[in-house]
Amino acid sequence: MEPALASFLQEQIVPKFNYWVYVVLMMIGLYAMIAKNNLIKKLIGMSIFQTAIILFYVSVGAKDGAGIPILDHHTYEHALEHPGDEHIDRDGYANPLPHVLMLTAIVVGVSTLGLALAIAQRIFTSFGSIEEDEILEKLQPGGHD
Amino acid sequence: MKLFGLIAVIIVGALLLSATGDFPDFGDPQSPASASPLSTHYIEGSVYETKVPNLVTAVLADYRGFDTMFETVVIFVAGIGIIAVLRAFGTPAAELPEGGGEEGDDDLIIRTTCNLVFPVIQVFALYVVAHGHHSPGGGFQGGVMLGASYILLALSCGLPAAKRRLGERQTIVLAAIGVIVFAGWGVACVLFGGNFLDYAALDPIIPGDVQMARSHSMLGVEIGVAFTVTAIMFVIYANLSTRGRLRDGL
Known part of the structure; x- marks a missing residue:
């Protein structure tokens, strides 16, 4: 492999692969939302897009060698018995803030997806189709319905 | 349209990727997000302020309680929106969708298994809600599991069997109660002289010291979240699977 390419991989891609994954996922979702004709496929794209954002946030909160953001039993008991003696190692726990933000984002994603599916189902009962061009055709002044 | 979309997506992706060079490395403990005073305080200080070992729950239900309350409202509004968009009241029986299983397809294995699993799922879901501030879990997760148990019942024994346990009116009342519990908890804090959702103000009526008041209040609002x-979750499934008729589902 060429040295320039190798150093680019070493410095730009390997330490930051999480950003590359999220960008690729996000582009897949964005393309589906823009280009697909079927409303359900658009919604799938929207879900992929949301998942990419979730991946981005959670990966930002990761720390090398850190555990989940829940204090282990020993640390917790020690903190209860010695209030004021702050000895919690902040590098031992992942950043809890992105987890919180994404916990709520997941739930909101479920509700928006449910509402969007309900509207899509309603469109299907009204127009008999969930293909965007067919719906637009029926919405034309000359079209029936 | 497809070509235009592809070009736009590639331009956006290239811009985002060109910016990744300025981002911190994956897993860097000194990254701006992880080294910020706010995140550091959540990790180092929250157990002394709330006595809750699950930092995520502490931030979710206490420090960012306002955010979580409106998150619950968002879910509530989404459910109401689904009912408003989809629910078909008083549809004549002749218009019922073709197919659709009659109540209780007599499959002994499915029925017996689901009847065995149903209470176990619910007990575990209650554990996840009640233990959410000490171990992974909380109102959202436990609520989804409880909702999933009713969806399992609707799938295995038919929607009428699930509706007998959780009727349509009850679901809406339950969802509203969840939001009211959360918001009411905040109002109670105001009544006791604190700020909205400042649980420390509830110290006089909750046993234990100030930290325990915050810990117990987190449990209270998580229960509200779980209700909603x-x-x-059951409203979404029931309406989507029957096109809003709530007669017979998948």
């Missing part, structure tokens, strides 16, 4: 999420 349970009800709305």
Whole structure:
């Protein structure tokens, strides 16, 4: 492999692969939302897009060698018995803030997806189709319905 | 349109990727997000302020309680929106969708298994809600599991069997109760002289010291969240699977 390419991989891609994954996922979702004709496929794209954002946030909160953001039993008991003696190692726990933000984002994603599916189902009962061009055709002044 | 979309997506992706060079490395403990005073305080200080070992729950239900309350409202509004968009009241029986299983397809294995699993799922879901501030879990997760148990019942024994346990009126009332519990908890804090959702103000009526008041209040609002999420998950399934008729599902 060429040295320039190798150093680019070493410095730009390997330490930051999480950003590359999220960008690729996000582009897949964005393309589906823009280009697909079927409303359900658009919604799938929207879900992929949301998942990419979730991946981005959670990966930002990761720390090398850190555990989940829940204090282990020993640390917790020690903190209860010695209030004021702050000895919690902040590098031992992942950043809890992105987890919180994404916990709520997941739930909101479920509700928006449910509402969007309900509207899509309603469109299907009204127009008999969930293909965007067919719906637009029926919405034309000359079209029936 | 497809070509235009592809070009736009590639331009956006290239811009985002060109910016990744300025981002911190994956897993860097000194990254701006992880080294910020706010995140550091959540990790180092929250157990002394709330006595809750699950930092995520502490931030979710206490420090960012306002955010979580409106998150619950979002779920509630989504459920109401689904009912408003989809629910077909008083549809004549002749218009019922073709197919659709009659109540209780007599499959002994499915029925017996689901009847065995149903209470176990619910007990575990209650554990996840009640233990959410000490171990992974909380109102959202436990609520989704409770809602999933009703969806399992609707799938295995038919929607009428699930509706007998959690009727349509009950789901809406349950969802509203969840939001009211959360908001009411905040109002109670105001009545006791604190700020909205400042749980420390509830110290006089909750046993234990100030930290325990915050810990118990987190449990209280998580239960409210679980109510709403349970009800709305079932509303989403029941309306989507029957096109809003709530007669017979998948």
